[in-house]
Amino acid sequence: MGKNEHQEALNEIPVMYLKGVGEHRARLLAKLGVHSVLDLMELFPRTYLNRIVNPTLSQMQVGDLVSFSAEISWVNLKPTSKGKKILNVGVNDGQIGLVCVWFSYPPHLPQIFKPGSTIWISGTLSSFNNSLQINHPEFEILTDSHDEPDFWKSRQLLPVYPLTEGLSQQLMRRFVLNAFSLYVDAIQENLPPFLLEKHQFPPRREALQIMHFSQHIELIHQTRLRFAYEEFFYSQVLWARHRMYHESKEAGITFVNHRKLTTALKNKLSFTLTKAQKRVIREIFADMCSAHQMSRLIQGDVGSGKTIVTLFAMLLAVENGYQAALMAPTEILAEQHYQNFIRMLDGLPVRTVLLKGGNYKGKAELKQEIADGRAQLVLGTHALIQKDVFFHKLGLVAVDEQHRFGVEQRAQLAGKESHPDLIYLSATPIPRSLAMTVYGDLQVSQIDEMPPNRKPVLTYIRSDRKFDTVLRDVERELKQGRQAYFVCPLVEESEKLALLDAQRLYEHLQQKVFKSYRIDLIHGRMPAKDKDAIMRKFKAGETDILVSTTVIEVGVDVANASVMVVEHAERFGLAQLHQLRGRVGRGADQAFCFLIGHQPLSSMARERLSTMSRSTDGFLIAEKDLELRGPGEFFGQEQSGLPQFRFANLVQDQALLVTARQDAFSIIQRDRQLMLPEHEILRNIYMSKYKKKEELILY
Ligand code: ADP
Ligand code: MG
Numbered sequence: 001m002g003k004n005e006h007q008e009a010l011n012e013i014p015v016m017y018l019k020g021v022g023e024h025r026a027r028l029l030a031k032l033g034v035h036s037v038l039d040l041m042e043l044f045p046r047t048y049l050n051r052i053v054n055p056t057l058s059q060m061q062v063g064d065l066v067s068f069s070a071e072i073s074w075v076n077l078k079p080t081s082k083g084k085k086i087l088n089v090g091v092n093d094g095q096i097g098l099v100c101v102w103f104s105y106p107p108h109l110p111q112i113f114k115p116g117s118t119i120w121i122s123g124t125l126s127s128f129n130n131s132l133q134i135n136h137p138e139f140e141i142l143t144d145s146h147d148e149p150d151f152w153k154s155r156q157l158l159p160v161y162p163l164t165e166g167l168s169q170q171l172m173r174r175f176v177l178n179a180f181s182l183y184v185d186a187i188q189e190n191l192p193p194f195l196l197e198k199h200q201f202p203p204r205r206e207a208l209q210i211m212h213f214s215q216h217i218e219l220i221h222q223t224r225l226r227f228a229y230e231e232f233f234y235s236q237v238l239w240a241r242h243r244m245y246h247e248s249k250e251a252g253i254t255f256v257n258h259r260k261l262t263t264a265l266k267n268k269l270s271f272t273l274t275k276a277q278k279r280v281i282r283e284i285f286a287d288m289c290s291a292h293q294m295s296r297l298i299q300g301d302v303g304s305g306k307t308i309v310t311l312f313a314m315l316l317a318v319e320n321g322y323q324a325a326l327m328a329p330t331e332i333l334a335e336q337h338y339q340n341f342i343r344m345l346d347g348l349p350v351r352t353v354l355l356k357g358g359n360y361k362g363k364a365e366l367k368q369e370i371a372d373g374r375a376q377l378v379l380g381t382h383a384l385i386q387k388d389v390f391f392h393k394l395g396l397v398a399v400d401e402q403h404r405f406g407v408e409q410r411a412q413l414a415g416k417e418s419h420p421d422l423i424y425l426s427a428t429p430i431p432r433s434l435a436m437t438v439y440g441d442l443q444v445s446q447i448d449e450m451p452p453n454r455k456p457v458l459t460y461i462r463s464d465r466k467f468d469t470v471l472r473d474v475e476r477e478l479k480q481g482r483q484a485y486f487v488c489p490l491v492e493e494s495e496k497l498a499l500l501d502a503q504r505l506y507e508h509l510q511q512k513v514f515k516s517y518r519i520d521l522i523h524g525r526m527p528a529k530d531k532d533a534i535m536r537k538f539k540a541g542e543t544d545i546l547v548s549t550t551v552i553e554v555g556v557d558v559a560n561a562s563v564m565v566v567e568h569a570e571r572f573g574l575a576q577l578h579q580l581r582g583r584v585g586r587g588a589d590q591a592f593c594f595l596i597g598h599q600p601l602s603s604m605a606r607e608r609l610s611t612m613s614r615s616t617d618g619f620l621i622a623e624k625d626l627e628l629r630g631p632g633e634f635f636g637q638e639q640s641g642l643p644q645f646r647f648a649n650l651v652q653d654q655a656l657l658v659t660a661r662q663d664a665f666s667i668i669q670r671d672r673q674l675m676l677p678e679h680e681i682l683r684n685i686y687m688s689k690y691k692k693k694e695e696l697i698l699y
Contacts, residue, residue: 010038010186019178025171031164040179041187044211044227044647045159048220049120051142052156055095057132060125063603066134067122069142073097075113089113091121098125098132100139118142122160140169151177157215176212184209190230190685192678195663201226225656227647232437232660237682238690239440239661240668251419252293253322253395257285261315264348269308276449277305283445284313287421288396294421297439300447301618302427302582303454307340309447310398313423318350318376322395322420325378327385329401331356332532332539336557337400338379345377355380355389391418398423427582428575429618431626433654436661448619456616457585459593461569461609470565470594471513477563477592478517478544484563486547487580489571505567506547517544524549550576559587569595569612570605574625577612604628627651 015034016026034040053069060066070091077085087102087110100121102109113119123137140160152158152173161172187205189196196203202210202223210223266273273281280298287294300306314324328334338354345352353366353375369375373392378384385397397420424442435444462470474484486509488502506521520543522534538546539558550572564584569577577595585591595609611624650657667679674683 010041010183010188011036013037013183015040015175015179018175018182020171020174025167028164028166029175032162032167037179037183038187040175041183041208041212042227042646043161043176044224046162047122047160048217049122049140049142049158049160050156051118051120051158053094053118055093057093057096057098062125062127062132064125065123066125067120068093069118069120070098072113072115072117072119074115075110077110089119091119096132098134099128100137101128101133101135103135112141114141155213155215157217159212180209180212190681191233192681194678195233198663199226199229199659201229224647225653228645228649228653228656229660231645231648232653232657233664234686234690235437236440236657236661236664237668237686238694240665241672241694242441243665244668244672252291252421253288253320253419254291255288255316255320255322255395255421257289257316258319261319261348261350262312265312265315265344268344268347271451273308274305274447274449274451276300276447277309280309280445280447281312283443284309284423285316287443288313288316293419294423295442296422297424297426297435297442297444298447299426299429299435299444299619301429301450301616302579303586304447304450306425306427306447307337308344310400310423310425311341311344313421314377314396314398315350317395317421320395322393323370323373323376323378323391324396324398325380325384325391325394325420326398327380327382327400329381330528330532331381332535332556333400334379334381341377341379350376352377353379355384357381357383394418394420396421396423398425400425401427427618428579429622431619431623431650431654433650433657434626436657437650440661446619453588455585455588455590457564457581457591457593459581459595459613459616461595461597461613464596464598467596470596473592473594474563474565475514478514481560482562482589483538483541483543483558483560484545484565485561485580485583486545486565486567488547488549488567502547502549509545509547514545519543519545519547522546522548550580556583557586558583562587562589562591564591564593565596566594567596568598569609570597570601572608574608574611574621574628577608578618578621581612581616582618 015029056068070093073090073092076088079085087105089100120140121137123134126133189204207223207226214220317324341352371390510519520534535556537543561584581593
């Protein structure tokens with residue numbers, strides 16, 4: 001541990017003790033996640049400004065987020081009719097000018113701007129009265145700063161840090177400079193020489209300095225990769241150890257492919273399996289017939305045929321004398337699976353049961369059947385494995401629609417006494433990089449092919465002003481006996497925007513537009529029982545139109561529904577829109593999806609919607625979604641197990657992630673406990689920073 005002591009020391013020196021910081025500013029820095037001196041050194045600039053005025057405005061477009069240096073030409077206070085004064089500051093880059101505008105500002109602001117001085121500006125370029133404009137830009141006056149230490153004065157490229165109220169760039173730069181001048185020698189390496197060499201990374205001490213002080217933007221970008229790699233690498237060491245641990249336990253069931261029930265099912269199917277389905281079945285069977293416990297994620301778009309693939313796996317367990325369970329997120333979905341299974345298994349000697357929630361007649365007997373092994377395929381909700389349900393000999397558990405399943409829950413499942421093989425089904429295709437980080441412990445199978453003869457859903461983007469034309473299109477379908485969904489975004493009470501929320505849309509359609517049709521409203525705040533009842537009516541064709549919030553996102557199969565209208569489609573993420581669209585087009589007929597966009601659309605929203613109209617490929621859409629929104633948004637807040645990367649970017653750095661994963665797996669394969677001398681640094685860092693996390697997930 002000797003070498004590591006310094007690192008820990010730097011980690012433990014409170015930033016408060018740095019010259020100029022003190023208690024108050026330390027509290028502000030804490031808001032930025034900076035507690036120790038090392039934290040401050042690892043707080044990377046969010047951008048860099050160049051002091052030199054360099055004509056670039058002519059290449060920029062309205063709507064772009066721009067950052068550049070310019071000279072202040074004039075300052076003007078324009079009175080408004082309401083007695084306020086709008087602050088206008090004219091700047092130019094030597095060729096063209098633009099106006100920076102503040103509609104509200106602290107009283108001292110106008111005096112700050114002096115014609116002739118240089119200013120750095122960052123903001124969204126707009127246009128007003130034929131002239132370029134930026135409203136409320138971020139800025140920094142670059143000349144006249146008397147209190148700037150000499151070091152920064154002589155620099156052309158300056159770091160721009162994340163700030164919080166009460167801190168300024170000048171202060172941050174001073175703190176960072178102080179930290180490095182005092183403690184640079186204490187910065188410790190965290191990668192072994194052979195990895196630095198392999199990837200041509202600078203030593204950590206040098207790399208950190210580059211991030212703050214370099215005058216070469218290319219070098220800075222290059223150096224950031226080192227830090228991204230560190231994060232990826234150590235998180236993959238965790239997954240690699242996890243995998244090794246499993247494989248060494250050999251605690252799983254070794255199934256044998258008897259080709260009885262599975263072959264019987266194959267011969268009975270009214271269709272042939274797609275190539276992708278066959279491949280995934282092979283992958284699953286290979287896992288199940290090995291001694292290891294299987295943990296496999298099956299990804300595929302809605303309708304790609306994940307259920308039948310799962311059924312094959314379940315039958316393999318049954319023909320080996322085991323029970324198999326399928327868990328669905330809602331009771332209605334469990335029921336849907338149950339009915340499909342009964343239909344597909346008709347004539348085969350397999351006892352399939354559905355265990356519902358609540359108390360009902362016959363439930364005790366059902367549980368008895370599960371306990372003594374007579375029930376071979378058991379379907380239900382998650383309560384199946386959590387409550388007082390005992391299996392005789394559970395060999396396989398499949399979890400449906402489970403993209404929000406955290407690693408701790410997976411641990412809980414895998415830890416069940418009999419060590420059943422595990423299949424997770426996800427209709428939300430996840431980009432490769434995310435799967436590798438969030439599901440790093442799982443093997444991944446992809447059903448990336450649709451059964452033949454599917455008609456892709458025709459998708460149209462319509463402006464809210466054309467809503468009437470959409471209603472006419474919907475009516476045409478209704479007249480032919482089809483059903484339609486209308487989906488609205490969830491509306492928070494606090495939002496006073498003129499949103500057409502589900503309730504109002506429902507009333508509008510019922511009272512004004514579709515008076516002769518049967519309409520129901522379903523929303524998230526309803527009791528589960530009511531939601532269930534409404535979904536059942538719609539599924540049975542007893543209602544024509546279902547107006548809902550996003551609660552229908554999770555997959556109920558209504559083959560007769562042929563229209564999906566999404567209100568305020570600009571407010572939904574791509575993955576969500578794709579999910580919603582997947583609710584229609586499940587029958588043989590052409591289906592339609594109307595995405596209603598409310599003006600004005602941001603360029604991001606426009607890009608999302610046009611992606612939807614161009615593609616029906618869930619994997620492609622998922623990649624695009626990740627790119628546009630980033631991983632946090634992609635999964636939503638409640639995603640457990642999503643790693644927080646400070647330096648790495650799951651979109652930009654995918655190739656680096658693959659490399660880091662390969663490095664980590666090959667090192668752990670060779671030296672699981674990191675005991676080799678050349679792995680000493682790895683062992684120290686891993687033990688001090690990652691071991692705790694590992695204890696949560698190793699089982
Ligand atoms: P998923 O669970 O992936 O959304 P399902 O397994 O429910 O999809 O399959 C959707 C529909 O397609 C079902 O009615 C199923 O019987 C049918 N299906 C599955 N595989 C095929 C195939 N290879 N060819 C034709 N139809 C198929
Ligand atoms: Mg096995």
